[in-house]
Amino acid sequence: MIFVKELLATLKKNKVNFYAGVPDSVLKNLSIYFNKLGKNKHIIAANEGSAVSLGIGHYLATKKIPCVYLQNSGLGNAINPIISIAHKKVYSIPLLLMIGWRGSYGQKDEPQHEAKGKITPSLLKLLGIKYCVLQKKKDLTKLNKLIKGAYKTKKIVACLIERNILKTDLKENISKKTKSSFLRKDFITELLKQISVNSKIISTTGYTSRELMQIRKEKKLFKGQDFYMVGGMGHASMVSLGFSMNSKKQTICLDGDGSILMHLGSLRTLGYLGNSNLKHILLNNNSHESVGGQPTTAKGIDFKKLSKTFGYKKYYKILKRENVKREIKNFLKSEGPSFLEVIISTGTLKNLSRPNNLIKIKKKFME
Ligand SMILES: Cc1ncc(C[n+]2csc(CCOP(=O)(O)OP(=O)(O)O)c2C)c(N)n1
Incomplete structure (x- = not known):
């Protein structure tokens, strides 16, 4: 179990203060925090490739590593700008990918998540992306190291987060987004x-x-x-x-x-x-x-x-x-x-x- 506040503190320490992503149920508790941020700090993108691209633009302007968050099912959408723009052998743009890991090893999930969950770590390896799995507070030390390394090497790094790991004491406040009462x-x-x-x-x-x-x-x-x-x-x-x-x-x-x-x-x-x-x-x-x-x-x-x-x-x-x-x-x-x-x-x-x-x-x- 990791508190969202602790995770965000690790990012802040490393000057990661811009988030772009596509929402995911695994990372739902993070969204509660993100909803309070202005548009220069947080953007919900149309798809995961767009989120990566927003992050690339942010880095070009600020030299700060952005956090791109997504469910692992969206990794497919993200791969194009990752490999064709941000990759070390292309423009070498460092990013932090925060990935909700559905279908992680040993966890029963839906068929489509089990298939993607199984290959997620191999996909990251294939892309040359160093990653850590966040399960406990002490894993944040690994994340801290990865981000520091990313600033030096200008490479993309990632962390994988399984279901029910992220906790928060903030109350969810899901307001209705339309005036309709029809379901x-x-x-x-x-x-x-x-x-x-x-x-x-x-x-x-x-x-x-x-x-x-x-x-x-x-x-x-x-x-x-x-x-x-x-x-x-x-x-x-x-x-x-x-x-x-x-x-x-x-x-x-x-x-x-x-x-x-x-x-x-x-x-x-x-x-x-x-x-x-x-x-x-x-x-x-x-x-x-x-x-x-x-x-x-x-x-x-x-x-x-x-x-x-x-x-x-x-x-x-x-x-x-x-x-x-x-x-x-x-x-x-x-x-x-x-x-x-x-x-x-x-x-x-x-x-x-x-x-x-x-x-x-x-x-x-x-x-
Ligand atoms: C490529 C990809 N990214 C993210 C997700 C996670 N996901 C599942 S459903 C959903 C929301 C769909 O929103 P909408 O189409 O408006 O339907 P609603 O949930 O409001 O019924 C998301 C983001 C996914 N399954 N696949």
């Missing part, structure tokens, strides 16, 4: 009632997929088939496009705002190439609810203009419970590619289970 589960329930038996749903990472699976079971709503994006956050739209271009079936992408922002360029590909069977839904709660409710930057985006300019044919919006039935009906009937923005409040079902028999899920989806 994700209410929308999903109505959608499942209205879709046809042949519909296919491709749903984004986190609570959306988990709730979709749970609601089907609890409410016995079995029309259509689902493909849960248990990982690959931000890629549900392109999986949907790839599927819909090769099938006549109605294809519904169920996306989140954090996920949509992670690879926003994909929306243009979808709007440009999508066929009439493709329907894209954004469940907008202006937050990364699945990993602790940290804010996204979705608030203020005019998704009507954005989807139109990206080539979607129709845009619908649900703000109030009263309009849900009617708007879902219109949306499902529309000639796609069409976009439906649903403003939801944070709040999720209790005791959510997780998709685990993934091969079975894939086979059923492909039937």
Whole structure:
């Protein structure tokens, strides 16, 4: 167990005072501190590659090592700027990567995390990144040494943090990020009632997929088939496009705002190439609810203009419970590619289970 305050003190001692990252449930207690910092000290990036790049820019301007935080599933996104810009053999820019280690050795986790967790240390070795594992307070000495070394060698260093290691006495204060009182589960329930038996749903990472699976079971709503994006956050739209271009079936992408922002360029590909069977839904709660409710930057985006300019044919919006039935009906009937923005409040079902028999899920989806 390590207190966040102790960890941050080690960083401060080494003049690490800028943080950029993508939120993660393992590092949730750090986010509580970060939320209090101004934008010159902390930035929630759209994806992990962007977080690394923000860190690189920060170093170029300040000569101080930035802390880039991420879940190990996001290491893939981060690798491009790490190896092609910051690496010792390229521009040699020192960074500290703080990595939430899902699927660490010996810890039971979801299939996608177990696969990534197992290779995380080898990936770091392959990238030539020295790292330490933080489990106890005394491990902070190793971190201290690594950062000091990074200043000298101009190399990237990292620390891996497993689940339930970081503690804090600060109280979580997750405020609602939208004015809506309508919940994700209410929308999903109505959608499942209205879709046809042949519909296919491709749903984004986190609570959306988990709730979709749970609601089907609890409410016995079995029309259509689902493909849960248990990982690959931000890629549900392109999986949907790839599927819909090769099938006549109605294809519904169920996306989140954090996920949509992670690879926003994909929306243009979808709007440009999508066929009439493709329907894209954004469940907008202006937050990364699945990993602790940290804010996204979705608030203020005019998704009507954005989807139109990206080539979607129709845009619908649900703000109030009263309009849900009617708007879902219109949306499902529309000639796609069409976009439906649903403003939801944070709040999720209790005791959510997780998709685990993934091969079975894939086979059923492909039937
Ligand atoms: C590449 C990658 N980075 C980070 C994560 C951790 N993660 C899982 S769900 C999630 C938040 C998703 O936010 P959003 O799409 O807005 O959906 P919400 O959680 O609000 O339902 C994050 C950051 C991940 N799974 N993959």
